[in-house]
Every structure is written in structure tokens, then in C-alpha cells.
Amino acid sequence: MAQGTKGVALSRRQLLRLIGVAGGSAVMYQAMTSLGFAAESTFTGVPALGPAPRGASVLVLGAGIAGMVAALELRNAGYRVQVLEFNDRPGGRVWTLRGGDRYTELGGATQDCGFAPGQYINPGPWRLPHHHHGILGYCRRLGVTLENFVQVNHNALLHDPVAFNGKPQRLRAIKADYQGQVAELLAKATRGGALDEPVTAQDQEILLASLQWWGALDRDYAYRPCFESSDRRGYDKDPGGGPGGAPVFSAPIKPADVLNSGLWGFLPLGELHDMQSTLMQPVGGMDAIARAFGRELGDSIRYRSKVLDIRQDEDGVTATYEDTGAPGIRQSARADWCVCTIPLSILGQIPMNVGRPMADAISAVPYTGSTKVGLQFNRRFWEEDDHIYGGISYTTQPIGTIGYPSHGYQSPGKSVLLGAYVWGHDADRFNAMSPAQRVAQAVEQGGRLHPQYRDEFDNGIAVSWHRVPGAMGCFAMWTEALREQHYANLCAFDGRIVLAGEHASYQPAWQEGAVNSALDAITRLHQRALASGGKA
């Protein structure tokens, strides 16, 4: 099979990327942590702070999730709280774009979102793992309605421009064939005596039975065209009704082609803890969470407030700021304590009198870039033609991901999908493009998975996180070395100032990190406030 051989030879280059990801725990820990994968929750309920010292006040900088959690709980404990927020909306990176929204990125490029009513994209977080108890708890308390977010769709596509000559494969086929062939190989080794040392004879018998069932092997422990394998990887002709209803089984891909395609690299993504089912999303867009917090906090939040300077003394903290609608007019806010949730990428540019350990930590942690592109199409061809309802297709092209909406199935009319979710060096290149170029790239690359793109594309919008005002990056990109050197210093109180946010957590990128960080920070703040004798 000449084509197969060619595919094998060329796809080895692609494979190196995947082997790199999987090549050793240290590298992997770093890579995964950077991608926000290493993130569960230790949330065990909101801490009972008890009453605040009489008259005590807190200045919260930033009305993202961390800032709003801190403000809400401190207010409820009796603190006087003021929040300064750069944007004209609550949520920070928790953000939803809809038709009619205008967005101007750093550099000045402005996009007007042309989505149809009810359509949206979440440029920031877009899913809620079931074990992120903190943020889910706030959804419950604040009345945010949740629905399912589909991560793994067996009918979605896996694509590499070289593997299988660029023809996308169904996830189910790659998954079934990889597992089946692994099971067959292990069954062969077991029966050949290769496991006689590590596995008892009795356990070998059970192992074989389990491999047969789990790997869809036949009675001879072979993974071959039959009912068992077709009922995992799909049929050539599906079972049907009436006299001609019998199915036709399909043939697995050759083991060497499965291995060399590298597409197995996408299989474990839904098994990483933060991507494991069940995942959820707020109905109507992730900013439902932000708006719920915003409603609750009311005019405790001052929007359009750009912090220019943060200065503490023995008695309190003063932030100087200007209204972004009236630049040049300096105003100030003062309180006994300050919870600063401004992303480090921004905070590093704001004068603040903290000691060297915290200052070094703030400047040490880089922020990862990422680009998301929302594409609106005239119809849900991915459902109508391709039978893909929600979930994610993956490609080794720079766009990385095509995320289909997990809601509104079979709705007529225009619909939006996530047309790109770009990481790493690819994100740097997307960052350098104009918004229109990013959208064009998403349409071109995505069209290799879905030829319908050509006829059905309507409009798009692109958010490149290094160009988002007030964020200048996606999330704090910790490494093990950085953690060791700076994490404790970043989290420790400096006088009357404490930092909070996903960057001050082991759950980078996730709202849950912001929640846990904020709750930890205010717990310590409260202890200090009490210890300082209740001074107002």
C-alpha cells in the first residue's frame, strides 16, 4: 500500500510533537500544568469568616471571578468593600461575545460581532468540570442555570494533513482500533508466556477475558472485522429495518497505520481529570456567571477604572486610578486592606510598593497566549450532514480544535462554532495577524475537516489573548521551577496587600483556581484583620 507507506514516513514528523508531550513526567507535568490541565478543586465550602472588625474595609482590584468572590464574601462578613474594574463589565476573562458587541484589541483593531441573536462565543473559559465545586457552588447560590458541555464526541473528527492523506478519521474508529490492537498485542504476549513473571496464571486468565471484552477481540483474541469491533468502530453498512436490515462489518485500520498516524495522541484528552465527563456550561454563555456576581455586588464595583498606582502604608492601601472614559483625571480609593486580582501580565506594569519577593514573583511568571476564533455558518451542517452533535474535532493544524455547540441541537438558521483554539507558537503567529486574517485561517484550515465551510461561512470574530486589554495573556504559565522559586512569595501577604486569582493557585486558567485562591486569600486577610485588633 504505497499511500499507506508514504503516510507512515511523513507523519513521523507530526508524531514527534506528540511524543514530546508524552516524553517524560517532568516535561509532561510542565506542559500539562501550563495548559491548565492539572487542576482540580479543594473547595470544601465557603469559609465562615465570622464578623469583620468594626469598620474594617477592603479594596479589591479587579472584578474577575477572584475579585468578585473576595468582594462578595468579605461584604457578607461585614467588611466595607470597594472593587475597581478596568472593563465596563464584570468577569474579566470570563467573557462572552454576541451579535452587536464591539471589541477593540491592543493595537487598535476593532471587530463588530455579527452573530445572529442567541449565538455566542466564550473567548475565555467555556467549560465547567464537575469537580470544580467552588465555581459550581457559586452558580448554585447565584442562580446560574447549567447545561451539559460535550467534550468527547465519538463521531467527531481527528485530522492530520499527512496521516491518511489528510482524510479526517472518526474518533470512534481510531479509539476502537488503537485499544483493540493494544489488547490484541497484550493478549498475544500473555499467551506467549511473556507475562509469566509479573502476572499469576490465575490473573492471566482474567486479564485475557478482560482484554477480549475491553478490546472487542474475537474468541481467538484477534481484533478483526466482526460484530465486536464494528460495534465500537462503526459499521460499513449499519443495521437497519426490514428484509435487508443486516449490517455489514467494517475493517480496522492496519495497526502500523494507526500508530504512525499519531492520531492516538488525541484519545486521552477526554480522560484528563479536567476534561472528564460530566462537564457543564451556563445556559446562554459563560458570562452568566460574571453577570450574576455583578448583579449581586451592584455599585460596589466601579467599572472603567484603570489602576495606575498601588501604595500601602502602615494604616492601609491606596489605589490611584482613572476612569477609562476620562483619562488623565486621577482619582483614588483607600481601604485597610487590598486584595489585588489584576493579572500579573498587567500588574507587573503598575507601580506598587511591595517587597522584592512578591515583586520578583509578579515579574517572573509569563502569561501564555491563545487565540480563539468564533465562526458563524448559515446552518448546522456539522449536525445535518456529519451527525456531529457537540464535542470537539481535533487537528494537528494550528487551529487545533473545532468545538461544536453543545446546545440548540437541530435548530434551524445560523449557528456559531469555535473555529480555532490556538496554543503555543501558533498562538504567537495568530497574535501577529489581523483579526480578519485569523478568521480566514480558521476558515481555511477548518475547511479541510468540513468542506461545507466554503459555502456556509457567514462571519467570524477572533480574540488573541496577548492583545486583550486588561489581560494581555491567557493565564499564568507556571513551571515546576517557577513554582519552587516564586509561588510562596506570590501568595504571601506583603504588608496589607494579598494577591488572588488563577495565577495564585495550582489550578491555572480555571475559574476554580480563582475561587480557591480568593477564598484562601480572604481567610488569611480576615485572620490578619482580627489580629490587628480590629483597627478600622
Add this chain to the structure above:
Amino acid sequence: MAQGTKGVALSRRQLLRLIGVAGGSAVMYQAMTSLGFAAESTFTGVPALGPAPRGASVLVLGAGIAGMVAALELRNAGYRVQVLEFNDRPGGRVWTLRGGDRYTELGGATQDCGFAPGQYINPGPWRLPHHHHGILGYCRRLGVTLENFVQVNHNALLHDPVAFNGKPQRLRAIKADYQGQVAELLAKATRGGALDEPVTAQDQEILLASLQWWGALDRDYAYRPCFESSDRRGYDKDPGGGPGGAPVFSAPIKPADVLNSGLWGFLPLGELHDMQSTLMQPVGGMDAIARAFGRELGDSIRYRSKVLDIRQDEDGVTATYEDTGAPGIRQSARADWCVCTIPLSILGQIPMNVGRPMADAISAVPYTGSTKVGLQFNRRFWEEDDHIYGGISYTTQPIGTIGYPSHGYQSPGKSVLLGAYVWGHDADRFNAMSPAQRVAQAVEQGGRLHPQYRDEFDNGIAVSWHRVPGAMGCFAMWTEALREQHYANLCAFDGRIVLAGEHASYQPAWQEGAVNSALDAITRLHQRALASGGKA
């Protein structure tokens, strides 16, 4: 470890059931087909029948999915159509029970459903696979709103009374440990040279890289407590926020204990084609589909009509029936042709002048039994306490399944879950119990997974399919031998009568089988009607 050893010894009995399921393709095909697993769709759009012969008429028996699909398409093609339905509602086995519903089973036991407003259970089908294009197409045409149905929940429980001393395990842990240990064993065999023959050296290198990533192995190809494994199986202490945010890794279960637990037997269930993500459900209950068809067909359907006799002659077919509200008064309906969708379990008891091949087929196919129990609790403790949102927990106890609602997450107030989905001999035993006993069994057995059952149980309702009037069984239990002998005869026209329904398909139990069977049957009916010269 005495306890572990004891567990190993005793769980071997449990294991035999699983090995039995996996032990050979023929057995497996039969078992899986019986459970309705072997069922995809060949639906490629509704057949264009073209205009009916002038004045041609069809009598449809049964207003389940097959009958209503047939009636709808035949009516649209211009046939005069009348449908006779036993129940006082459309849908047949597509059925939803809500608070206020009264249900009397064969034998006379009556249950009044005490569910709270908005709560429901689907005693029949409860999920729609994404590849069941036929029924999904009707949902679209008839405006049935769909939402996600969660099948696999990594945080759900796997339970066996003996394994792990009866302590339920999280699905994620069993899955991660089984896959990790399989990967470790295969990596060991590969590196030990056991695969030198079947796998080239180059491919072995890729295989090892893939096993490392897929199986969450460390750099030495070991599956052990570390970031990689914990990020699949869960942490002992989750990552968190602030200074103490570092996670604590968890320790995998011993390989022999994983194998001997038998709990690996539940892992592939979400990988069988009909259970693969994405699955859907109609918002508010499965009967939304039935009611949409019913609305469309209006008074073409005569409800409460019990068919007593089916008689064909050279010119047409006459069904004699009585109104179940006025038994003893015989009425009749007549048409040129008859599409009979009455379940074989019932049809076998109705006199009908068909030839021996069809008559033999009708009486040859047994109907499987199954019991579903809906349990209402005072609160969603499975979400609040156990963080299980939707999906299924499995137990080797007779109840088999606990299915959590895939919708209404975090809603306050009472909520209903599927407390039992009983099969096989266990279903026979449940069938023999009173409804109250079935509910009590579900509460007792389910309480071993969720101790909260004791305090939170409110009320329940139980449907045992062999006692459902008008169905007397769950679905046609084909075997390969039965198919060979009777399937063609069951599907073939006998004079002016053709059968349709899930029993006349290779998709037993599924609505999709009913759709495909009906469309196939009416296509052949139309050809015959045209060939017969348009005789009315």
C-alpha cells in the same frame, strides 16, 4: 492483605458473569443484540413514495413509533389512513410517567405516580444515539427539542457487593488503573522483546510513546502514584489555591485487585456504538416524540381500540376491535392494506389469517423482560454530596443501573432518578414482585451505593415490562438462529399485510429500528399498491 485476598477469591464468582458476556463472539452477538446494543441506523432520508393510487387506503395497527411513522408518510403520499391504538395515548412503549399519572399493570396492581411537577421517568426508551438519523430526523421535522443525555460519567460509581468489600469505586479510578496497568504490561512485554516478531522496531518505539501517553505512565513506563496517573484517576488532595495549593497524588489500586474486582467489565459500556457520545433526550420526557406524532396525526388515530381479529381477503384487510372503555361491542375497520405494528408478544394472541411462515415467525420470537424503577428523593444528594451530574452508576446487584438525570443540574427541591434497570433473570424476579416490593428493592440495593437513600427517599414507581398491557415485554429478543429461520418471513408481505416495528429490524429495542422498519415496510407497500393497478 487479607481483605484483598478475600475479595479476590469471592469476586471470582461475579467475574464469571462478565467473562460469560465476553466469552466468544457468538454468545456476545446474541447477548448484545438482545440488549439492543447492536443497533445503528441506515436511515438516509424518508423515501419519496410518490402519489398513492387514487383512493387507496391503509389500516395501521398500533400508534407506536412504527405505526405513526407509517401513518404519517402514507398520509403525506395521499393514502387514506386509519390507525387503531390500544392505549389512550400515542407512543406505545415510548412513554413517560409523571406526577398524577395512574398506571395499572397486568394483574391489576395500580400505582399513582407521586412525582413532583416537572419530574418524570421514561419506562421505555430514554436516550437517542447521535447516529439514529431516522428518529432524530422526525424530532427535527416535528419540532421536538433535544438536550444532552449523559451516559458516561467518570465520577459515577462502580459497585460490586464483594469487590473492595462492597465499597463503590469511582469509574475514573477503575478506568485509569485498568488502562494504565494494561499499558504498563504491554510496555514491559515490548521492551522485553516479546513483540519483536509482530511489531517492527520502529513501530515499537511509537507504540511505547503512545502507551506512555495513553496509559499515563511515567518516564520509566511505570504506572505509579504521580501527576500523570493522578490526573486520570483523581488526587488524594486536589490542587487548590494559595500557599497550600499543591496537590497530593493518589496511589493506584493493585493490579490483581483491579482484575479480580471484575469492575473493568463496566468500562466498555460507553464505547458500544449505541452508547457512544453524543446521546440526546427530548426536553421534558421521551413522550415528547410520541405526542408530536400524535398531534400531527390528529384523529387519524383511534385510541382505546383493542384489536380482536385481523382478517384479509382478496380486496383488503378488516380489523375487528372493541373500545377498551366499552368492551364487548365489536367494531371494525377496513382498508386495502394493513401495516401491523402490534408487538409480537400481543400479536401472537390475535387471530389473523396469514400463512404459516409469518405465523411461525410471530410466535417464535420471545420478548425480553425488564424492570425500571423511578425513585424520587427530597434533594439531589448525588449532585450536592457526591458531585455526580448525570450519567450512570453500575452495580452487579439486580438493579444494575442507577441513572442520574442529565438535566436540571443543581435544581432545588425533589428530583427523580432511575433507581433500577433490571434485566434477564433478575427481571423475571422483579416481575413477580408487587410494585411496592420492586421499589423497596431499588431503595435497598441503591442505598449500598448512596447511603443518603435512607433519609432522602420520597416515593417511587416501578414498571415491569412483562406486565405492561399492550406490550407484555420489552422488545423482540432475536438470536442468530431465530434470525436465520424467521426474520425474512416476519418481514415479508403476507397478502395485504406487512409487519413493522423494532421487531422487524436489526435494531431491536430502539425507536430507530421502528422508524427504519416502518419506512421499509411502506416502501414495499407502495410498490405493491402501484403494481396492483391502483385499485382502491
